[in-house]
Amino acid sequence: MEDIKKRVGQQIRDARKAKGLTLKELGEKVGVAESTFSLYESGKQNLTIETLQKIAEALGVEFDPTFK
Numbered sequence: 001m002e003d004i005k006k007r008v009g010q011q012i013r014d015a016r017k018a019k020g021l022t023l024k025e026l027g028e029k030v031g032v033a034e035s036t037f038s039l040y041e042s043g044k045q046n047l048t049i050e051t052l053q054k055i056a057e058a059l060g061v062e063f064d065p066t067f068k
Contacts, residue, residue: 005043040055
């Protein structure tokens with residue numbers, strides 16, 4: 001089974017790149033350091049739901065934490 005942190009990190013990376021943002025730019029919008037954001041994207045750092053919501057808002061995408 002693929003690690004959920006890596007899957008979420010990849011989705012964040014894809015969305016960030018689609019918006020043409022650097023790690024530094026998105027980190028500034030969310031209020032975290034570029035190095036921390038890099039850890040999020042690589043799946044090496046846990047994310048809180050609140051941080052996921054901030055990232056979604058900064059990217060202009062919907063965050064839907066429902067179970068399907």
